[in-house]
Each structure stands twice: as structure tokens, then as C-alpha cells.
Amino acid sequence: MSDKDSKPLSGKQLARKPRGFPDKREGLLHAQARLVETITGVYRQWGFEHLETGAFEYVDALGKFLPDTDRPNEGVFALQDDDEQWIALRYDLTAPLARFVAEAGQDLGRPFRRYAAGPVWRNEKPGPGRFREFWQCDADTVGAPGFHADAEMIAMGAEALRAVGMKSGEFAIRVNTRRLLNGVLDAVGAENAETRLAILRALDKLDRLGAGGVADLLGEGRLDESGDYTKGAGLGPEEVKRVLAFAEAGAATREATLANLAKAAGDSEQGKAGIAELEAIAGALEGLGAPESDVLIDPSVVRGLEYYTGPVYEAELLREVSGEDGKTYRIGSIGGGGRYDDLVARFTGQSVPATGFSIGISRLAAALQIMGDTARLDGPVVVLNLDRDNPAIALSIAAELRKAGLRAEAYMGGANNMGKQMKYADRRNSPVAVMVGEDELAKGTVTIKDLEMGALKAKAIKSNEEYREARPGQMEVPRAEMVEAVRRIVEAQA
Amino acid sequence: MSDKDSKPLSGKQLARKPRGFPDKREGLLHAQARLVETITGVYRQWGFEHLETGAFEYVDALGKFLPDTDRPNEGVFALQDDDEQWIALRYDLTAPLARFVAEAGQDLGRPFRRYAAGPVWRNEKPGPGRFREFWQCDADTVGAPGFHADAEMIAMGAEALRAVGMKSGEFAIRVNTRRLLNGVLDAVGAENAETRLAILRALDKLDRLGAGGVADLLGEGRLDESGDYTKGAGLGPEEVKRVLAFAEAGAATREATLANLAKAAGDSEQGKAGIAELEAIAGALEGLGAPESDVLIDPSVVRGLEYYTGPVYEAELLREVSGEDGKTYRIGSIGGGGRYDDLVARFTGQSVPATGFSIGISRLAAALQIMGDTARLDGPVVVLNLDRDNPAIALSIAAELRKAGLRAEAYMGGANNMGKQMKYADRRNSPVAVMVGEDELAKGTVTIKDLEMGALKAKAIKSNEEYREARPGQMEVPRAEMVEAVRRIVEAQA
Numbered sequence: 001m002s003d004k005d006s007k008p009l010s011g012k013q014l015a016r017k018p019r020g021f022p023d024k025r026e027g028l029l030h031a032q033a034r035l036v037e038t039i040t041g042v043y044r045q046w047g048f049e050h051l052e053t054g055a056f057e058y059v060d061a062l063g064k065f066l067p068d069t070d071r072p073n074e075g076v077f078a079l080q081d082d083d084e085q086w087i088a089l090r091y092d093l094t095a096p097l098a099r100f101v102a103e104a105g106q107d108l109g110r111p112f113r114r115y116a117a118g119p120v121w122r123n124e125k126p127g128p129g130r131f132r133e134f135w136q137c138d139a140d141t142v143g144a145p146g147f148h149a150d151a152e153m154i155a156m157g158a159e160a161l162r163a164v165g166m167k168s169g170e171f172a173i174r175v176n177t178r179r180l181l182n183g184v185l186d187a188v189g190a191e192n193a194e195t196r197l198a199i200l201r202a203l204d205k206l207d208r209l210g211a212g213g214v215a216d217l218l219g220e221g222r223l224d225e226s227g228d229y230t231k232g233a234g235l236g237p238e239e240v241k242r243v244l245a246f247a248e249a250g251a252a253t254r255e256a257t258l259a260n261l262a263k264a265a266g267d268s269e270q271g272k273a274g275i276a277e278l279e280a281i282a283g284a285l286e287g288l289g290a291p292e293s294d295v296l297i298d299p300s301v302v303r304g305l306e307y308y309t310g311p312v313y314e315a316e317l318l319r320e321v322s323g324e325d326g327k328t329y330r331i332g333s334i335g336g337g338g339r340y341d342d343l344v345a346r347f348t349g350q351s352v353p354a355t356g357f358s359i360g361i362s363r364l365a366a367a368l369q370i371m372g373d374t375a376r377l378d379g380p381v382v383v384l385n386l387d388r389d390n391p392a393i394a395l396s397i398a399a400e401l402r403k404a405g406l407r408a409e410a411y412m413g414g415a416n417n418m419g420k421q422m423k424y425a426d427r428r429n430s431p432v433a434v435m436v437g438e439d440e441l442a443k444g445t446v447t448i449k450d451l452e453m454g455a456l457k458a459k460a461i462k463s464n465e466e467y468r469e470a471r472p473g474q475m476e477v478p479r480a481e482m483v484e485a486v487r488r489i490v491e492a493q494a
Numbered sequence: 495m496s497d498k499d500s501k502p503l504s505g506k507q508l509a510r511k512p513r514g515f516p517d518k519r520e521g522l523l524h525a526q527a528r529l530v531e532t533i534t535g536v537y538r539q540w541g542f543e544h545l546e547t548g549a550f551e552y553v554d555a556l557g558k559f560l561p562d563t564d565r566p567n568e569g570v571f572a573l574q575d576d577d578e579q580w581i582a583l584r585y586d587l588t589a590p591l592a593r594f595v596a597e598a599g600q601d602l603g604r605p606f607r608r609y610a611a612g613p614v615w616r617n618e619k620p621g622p623g624r625f626r627e628f629w630q631c632d633a634d635t636v637g638a639p640g641f642h643a644d645a646e647m648i649a650m651g652a653e654a655l656r657a658v659g660m661k662s663g664e665f666a667i668r669v670n671t672r673r674l675l676n677g678v679l680d681a682v683g684a685e686n687a688e689t690r691l692a693i694l695r696a697l698d699k700l701d702r703l704g705a706g707g708v709a710d711l712l713g714e715g716r717l718d719e720s721g722d723y724t725k726g727a728g729l730g731p732e733e734v735k736r737v738l739a740f741a742e743a744g745a746a747t748r749e750a751t752l753a754n755l756a757k758a759a760g761d762s763e764q765g766k767a768g769i770a771e772l773e774a775i776a777g778a779l780e781g782l783g784a785p786e787s788d789v790l791i792d793p794s795v796v797r798g799l800e801y802y803t804g805p806v807y808e809a810e811l812l813r814e815v816s817g818e819d820g821k822t823y824r825i826g827s828i829g830g831g832g833r834y835d836d837l838v839a840r841f842t843g844q845s846v847p848a849t850g851f852s853i854g855i856s857r858l859a860a861a862l863q864i865m866g867d868t869a870r871l872d873g874p875v876v877v878l879n880l881d882r883d884n885p886a887i888a889l890s891i892a893a894e895l896r897k898a899g900l901r902a903e904a905y906m907g908g909a910n911n912m913g914k915q916m917k918y919a920d921r922r923n924s925p926v927a928v929m930v931g932e933d934e935l936a937k938g939t940v941t942i943k944d945l946e947m948g949a950l951k952a953k954a955i956k957s958n959e960e961y962r963e964a965r966p967g968q969m970e971v972p973r974a975e976m977v978e979a980v981r982r983i984v985e986a987q988a
């Protein structure tokens with residue numbers, strides 16, 4: 001089980017985690033949970049039902065659809081099961097859905113509309129903001145031949161992003177179709193699969209590299225700032241121009257973009273079919289009331305995953321976000337999807353029209369965190385444990401506060417000095433500390449400290465003596481009045 | 495990547511999933527989500543904060559604490575990362591917490607109280623109700639030396655089970671301590687680790703096998719019904735008797751059990767220390783107001799995981815549950831926990847007192863499902879798509895219903911005949927179907943069908959002709975009154 005070639009680790013060296021699998025603390029988790037709840041709430045309201053598949057699939061059921069072809073293990077975490085068969089962790093939520101639908105067969109009924117939310121795993125090189133485990137939240141309709149089903153996905157994606165707080169102009173869903181791309185590939189005479197893929201990859205970078213960079217990638221190749229050279233698609237100057245004209249056909253409205261495209265796409269059958277798809281989507285988007293600013297038609301959209309067969313959609317944060325650290329971050333893509341009519345056919349032999357949308361929960365949560373939209377959460381009331389011999393006093397006070405609906409805990413460290421216990425309450429962001437010492441026990445009272453007010457008042461105090469005298473934010477109340485006194489302070493702070 | 499020795503699969507053969515990784519549908523997921531929400535809600539109210547770690551840990555950080563020592567890969571799903579190091583999916587939520595605490599060091603502050611909920615993976619033989627991926631929901635206090643911290647875990651576990659609907663007598667948390675067990679092991683002269691483990695494993699089966707079966711396992715060995723032979727611990731008759739007397743010291747109240755135990759445990763130092771631990775816990779349980787029926791002291795409790803160092807707790811469903819299928823199921827353990835003072839010390843060298851409680855969400859959800867406590871959920875309003883050329887009509891009606899807060903979808907299959915679309919609405923358990931055909935479009939109306947009432951009335955109808963005449967549950971309303979008419983029906987059904 002352990003690596004025989006390297007020295008075994010011991011002690012502190014062991015306390016490390018594999019790269020790309022972040023630990024998540026309360027603020028981020030709270031943001032993530034809110035996103036999942038809100039987005040699945042939208043999916044559900046649009047009629048989708050909940051389905052979750054397991055983490056593992058057989059490798060041959062997952063297929064080889066990941067865009068990163070440079071890695072020998074194809075970007076998944078795979079291992080051999082007891083029976084020697086290879087299994088792998090899912091890299092998205094779509095491939096397992098296709099397996100589920102194929103396995104369930106006709107009993108499932110069509111259309112089958114499901115949503116899911118959970119982690120996916122990609123065995124890629126981790127980096128800042130690039131994880132190997134991240135959450136997605138998907139909706140899919142299986143058994144939906146009409147392009148209005150794609151329009152529904154797009155409009156619902158936009159509504160989900162609005163539901164989590166995105167405003168007009170802060171995000172856009174860009175829509176394209178593989179058929180239109182194929183039409184252009186045909187029009188510039190790109191015949192072999194490698195050239196076609198190189199052109200699509202170049203287009204995919206329009207947003208990041210601009211027209212100049214993409215022109216290099218369409219032609220001979222491009223040397224980036226870090227000195228890495230990417231071989232180009234090898235198109236001639238005329239073809240490069242033609243592809244760029246197509247890629248830049250985007251206009252302010254869907255109607256205007258479609259008019260530009262009708263000119264740029266030329267006469268190929270694929271091109272015409274692509275325009276017709278986009279027109280059907282645009283019409284259905286009107287019916288669904290999707291605002292122009294939320295959904296754009298953009299012929300440069302590619303989407304990396306190779307299982308898409310028709311319309312593809314990319315959801316992006318448009319503006320850069322300023323971090324609390326003062327830096328500026330460009331989040332870019334936060335989701336997308338497309339039509340994958342052939343994914344179920346891999347199993348059944350029969351083409352099953354399907355379309356889906358996926359939102360990258362981890363990316364979106366990270367964006368919200370950068371924007372400072374993940375407030376520090378309130379901590380519990382802390383009941384200090386001042387009686388080394390009888391912790392039951394503090395325990396029963398905490399139990400009484402909880403019974404009254406308050407969030408409360410008794411201090412669980414050793415029977416430390418009060419200073420250490422107060423420091424703990426501060427670190428937990430507690431609203432109130434409750435103390436019962438010998439005095440209070442004898443008198444039948446408790447001492448309650450408002451930690452927010454205490455901290456404010458303490459700032460104005462100069463000496464330790466004055467502090468002890470003033471006892472900022474502190475009061476003594478009869479035991480019977482404790483719950484109400486604590487509740488008043490907690491509610492005043494909220 | 496694929497198994498070179500076997501024939502490659504194709505077509506329908508591919509549509510299969512690895513054993514032990516179940517797909518989950520809406521009813522079960524709904525139950526599971528409710529359990530997680532309720533139980534983490536209790537943990538949170540008791541002052542715990544949310545922390546989630548990643549799915550993978552380094553194998554050497556996870557340690558070898560799984561009880562199943564018969565398997566070469568020690569029960570985990572492990573693989574070699576790019577850098578040749580072995581990583582594995584977590585088998586519980588506790589071992590990663592220990593890594594997290596050790597890695598964070600003193601900055602984290604103590605006590606550190608966290609809750610977590612998520613999947614864990616065990617590479618064990620799957621079977622009915624035995625999965626290789628299942629959910630746990632844990633709370634832990636790290637930096638808690640006092641046994642009242644264990645009492646808190648136990649009382650909170652009981653409260654969490656009550657919060658999800660368990661009543662007095664339906665469940666119990668059984669409490670024991672490793673020290674007491676060690677005292678008995680010492681008292682019967684069990685010195686080597688293998689014998690000690692065999693005795694603990696035998697005790698662990700008291701519940702299932704009764705005193706006779708356990709006596710066999712403590713002595714020579716036992717042949718079970720299926721013909722499998724388990725080698726025994728090899729104790730002599732006197733020792734077997736002594737261990738059984740200890741294991742059966744449980745009485746109606748914690749106080750009575752402690753009195754029995756004080757006699758049975760003998761004079762060993764470990765035995766006395768164990769009694770003292772349980773007395774401290776019993777005292778704190780009083781302070782916390784934990785009912786006698788919820789928490790029992792039971793010297794036969796072992797808990798399989800080997801990292802426990804002191805008190806251990808086992809949560810069980812007491813009664814057998816009757817399935818909707820008429821069969822009787824014994825769920826048994828649904829959670830537990832214990833003190834693991836040495837788990838962090840593996841990393842830091844310093845013992846860090848810690849205790850935790852874990853509830854098996856998947857087991858509990860399965861129990862609720864067997865009991866029929868996972869009702870079928872209501873489906874969405876379905877707007878039929880009757881105009882092949884213009885799906886926008888149905889889309890905009892669905893959008894209008896959603897805007898009014900209703901759950902609604904337009905039919906997304908092909909522009910099928912109405913019968914097929916109505917069948918779809920039935921299968922989705924829809925409350926209402928909405929239809930706009932040519933007639934309705936011309937008149938500015940919609941036809942609304944109450945599917946529940948329709949089904950009831952249809953039962954009384956004899957012929958197709960009569961059916962067409964009566965149109966059970968169906969009415970035509972002006973377009974402007976649609977939303978209110980649909981809402982009335984949905985609310986009446988709810």
C-alpha cells in the first residue's frame with residue numbers, strides 16, 4: 001500500500017493532504033450550501049426531479065470525453081476493483097446519467113428530467129483556484145428532440161444565476177451550436193479530426209487571447225508569455241480571416257447576431273442547419289421571456305467536452321471581481337452545457353435526444369467568497385466551565401439555553417482559567433458568555449457578558465484596574481431570568 | 495485503462511454500474527436530505543461549526559484503523575497519484591479530521607468543535623443493504639479532556655435521533671469504555687493482541703448471537719448456519735464465564751448497571767479507571783437531562799474501529815421494522831462514536847484528547863424507507879405541447895405558472911399525441927395538466943385538468959364514449975384566470 005521506493009514519513013510530515021482537495025471551512029460551505037439549495041430549487045420549480053448516482057462508474061461506461069488528451073489516464077481517478085475491472089470516479093454528472101438512463105431502459109419513461117448536485121473529480125494538474133474535486137449542479141432532459149428543450153435549459157440557467165444574486169450585465173449565457181462550427185470547419189476545408197480540434201480549441205480562447213492570439217493559433221502557432229509554444233491549426237491567411245469573421249459575428253441582440261451569422265456561415269448544409277437551430281432556440285427564448293442581456297448568441301463558444309452534438313452553452317461572469325485582498329480576479333466560465341444526442345446511444349445503439357445544463361458550484365462559491373459575499377457566521381453562546389469538579393453545572397445551563405431555541409455550548413476544554421475560556425468565546429465569534437462561579441452559585445444568579453458590547457466598551461478603557469472595575473458589557477441576573485436576558489442580547493446583535 | 499485480459503464490452507453490456515454504489519431516486523434523497531438537515535441542525539445548535547475535508551487523503555495519513563483486517567487493501571479505495579504516492583478515499587470522517595487538526599496546528603485553537611456530513615467509501619464486499627459508498631453525519635470535539643465531553647456527544651446523538659422522529663424505546667445509545675474492556679481482558683489473562691481482538695469481536699456479537707454464540711467464539715470457535723467456521727479466542731470455561739458475566743451486567747438504569755459492573759470488573763487498575771469514566775459520563779448525562787431510556791451503559795459494546803482509546807458509544811434501532819413488502823427488517827446499529835485521544839498524536843507526537851459521534855445517514859434513510867416514511871413527492875404541473883410548429887405557446891404558459899410560484903414544466907418530448915403526454919403527467923404524479931389547442935387559442939382560454947379528481951371520477955366511468963362526454967376533472971377557463979384556477983387545484987390536493 002505504501003510507496004516502497006521512498007522513505008516512510010512520520011510525525012508532522014504525515015499531516016498533509018493531496019493537492020487539489022481543499023478543506024472547506026464554515027463561510028465557504030455556507031455559501032456553497034446556499035447556492036445548491038437555491039439552484040436546485042429553481043431546477044425543481046421547472047419540473048425536474050432529483051436523482052443522484054454513485055461516485056464510481058466503470059471506466060468503459062464513462063467513455064473518453066474529457067478534453068485533456070495529454071494525460072495517459074485521461075483525466076480521471078481510476079483503480080482496479082476486486083474483480084480486476086477498472087472503475088473511475090465520475091468526472092461530471094452527465095456521463096453517469098447516460099449510463100443510468102441506458103440501464104433503466106424504457107421503464108424510466110421519457111422525457112426523463114432530473115437534477116443532481118454533488119462532487120466530481122478530475123485528475124488534472126491542480127493550481128490556484130483549480131481543484132481536482134469540485135461541485136456541480138446539473139439539470140438534464142433526456143428524450144427531448146426539440147431545440148426548445150435547449151432553450152429551456154438556457155433560460156433556466158439564467159434564472160438560476162439570477163436567483164443566487166447575479167444582476168443584468170454581471171453574467172451572460174453564450175449560445176452556439178456544433179453544427180454551425182462544423183459548417184465553418186467545412187467551409188475552410190478542415191478535414192482531418194486533428195485540424196478540426198485545433199481550430200475549435202483556438203476559437204475557445206477568443207475571450208482570453210483576443211483576435212490576434214486566436215489568429216496565431218489558427219495559423220502557424222503561438223508563443224505565450226511563459227515561453228510555451230502551441231502548434232497552430234495550420235490554416236492559410238484567407239481561412240484564418242474567414243474563421244475570425246464568423247467568430248466575431250456576435251451583436252447586441254440575438255436577432256442581429258443571427259442576421260450576421262446567416263451571412264458569415266456560408267451555404268454549407270451544416271451551416272444552414274446550425275442557423276436554423278439557433279433560430280429555433282431564439283424563438284423559444286422569447287416564449288420563456290429570457291432577457292437579451294442574459295442570453296447571447298456567440299459563435300465563438302465551443303465547450304470542451306466532446307460528447308456534445310448540437311447546441312452548446314457557456315455561462316460566464318462578465319465583470320472582474322475585486323477581492324478583499326485588493327486584487328482583481330477574472331472568474332470566467334461558471335457553467336454551461338449542451339445537447340448530447342449520442343451519449344445514451346453508446347449503450348443502447350439508439351440515439352436518445354438529450355440536453356443539459358451544469359453550474360460550477362465551487363467556482364461560483366469561490367467567486368462569491370472573493371467578492372466578500374460570505375459573511376462570518378455568528379457563533380454559539382458559550383457557557384464557561386468554572387467548576388473543575390462538577391462540569392454538570394455548565395452543561396445544564398447550556399442545555400437550558402438550547403431548550404429555549406438558542407445556540408449554546410458549555411466550554412469543553414480543560415477547566416482552564418477564565419481568560420482562556422473567554423478567548424475561546426471570542427474566537428468562536430460568540431454573542432454572549434455565561435458564567436456561574438461560586439458566588440453566583442451561592443446567590444442563585446448567573447453572570448452574562450455581551451461580548452460585542454464588551455469589546456466596544458473595552459476599547460475606551462485605559463488600565464487593567466479600570467477594566468476590572470467597569471466589567472464592560474457584563475451583568476448579573478437571577479438564574480430564572482437567564483434565558484430571556486441571553487435571548488435579548490443575541491437578538492439585539494442579530 | 496481497460497482490462498486487457500477480458501473481451502471488451504459493447505452496447506447494452508456497458509450500461510452497468512459497479513456493485514455497492516447505488517443510484518438514488520427522489521424519495522430516498524428527500525429522506526436523506528431531511529436527515530442531514532435535521533441532524534446537522536442539532537449539531538449546530540449545540541455549538542459545532544461546519545468543516546468538510548476532501549474525498550482523498552494520503553494513505554499513510556489515513557492510518558490502518560479499519561476493523562476488517564482480512565483484506566489486503568485494508569478496506570479502502572486506493573490509487574497511486576501522479577507523483578507515485580498512494581492516496582485513498584476516506585473511509586470515515588474522523589481520520590481526515592485528525593489530519594486537518596494536525597496540519598492546522600495551534601492556529602486552529604482548542605477546543606475545535608466541528609460537524610460534517612458527506613459520503614465515505616469502504617472497499618468491502620457489497621450485499622443487500624451493504625454499500626461501498628454511504629453517508630455519515632459527524633460531530634467532534636478536539637481538545638476536550640473531560641469525560642463530560644463524551645457525555646455531550648452521547649446526549650446530542652440521542653437528541654439528534656429524537657429530532658428525526660425516533661421515540662422513547664425505538665432507539666438506544668449504548669455506552670461503554672475501552673478501559674473497562676481492557677480491565678476484563680487483563681482479568682482473564684488475555685495477553686497477545688490477537689486474542690484480545692478475538693475477544694472484543696466476540697463481545698461485539700452478543701446482540702446478534704446471544705450468550706451461547708458468544709461463548710463459542712470466546713472458547714474454541716463457532717460454526718454458523720451457512721457452514722462458515724470462525725476460530726475462537728481460545729479462553730478456558732472459567733474465563734468465558736467471567737467475560738460473559740461482565741458483558742451481561744447491563745440493568746434498567748445507568749446507576750444499577752454501574753453497581754453491577756463495579757462487582758464484575760474486579761480489582762484491576764484498568765477496570766477501576768473504566769468504572770470511574772462511566773460514572774463521570776453518567777453524572778454529566780444527568781446534567782444534560784438525557785433520559786434513561788435513550789442512553790444505557792452496556793459493557794458488551796465494543797465498536798470496531800481501532801483508534802478508540804476510552805469511552806465508546808453505539809446507537810441502535812431497537813425494534814425491527816416492517817417493510818411495505820410485509821417483511822421484517824432488523825436495522826441494528828445506526829451510528830456511534832467514541833474517544834480517540836491518540837489519533838492526532840500520530841501526526842504531532844502530542845496526545846490531543848478528542849471525542850466524536852457519527853450517525854449513519856444512509857442506514858437511517860434506508861430504515862425510514864423500509865418503514866414507508868418516504869412518501870412519494872408531488873410532481874409539477876405539466877403544460878401539454880399541442881402545437882408542433884410553435885412550442886413557445888406551451889413554454890410561455892409554463893413560465894407564467896412558475897412566475898406565480900407554482901412548480902410547472904412544458905412537455906419536452908416530441909409533439910406526441912395527447913394520450914402520451916397525459917401518460918407522462920400521470921407518471922410524474924402531476925396535480926394538474928394544462929392544454930391549449932387550436933380551439934382554446936382562438937377563444938383565448940385554456941383547458942385545465944385536475945388529475946387527481948380526474949382519476950377518481952374516471953373509475954366510475956364505463957365506456958370511452960362516456961369518458962369523452964364527461965371529461966372527468968376537466969374545465970375550460972379564460973387565459974387570464976388560469977394561474978388562480980391551477981393554484982386552487984394544487985392547493986386543494988396538498
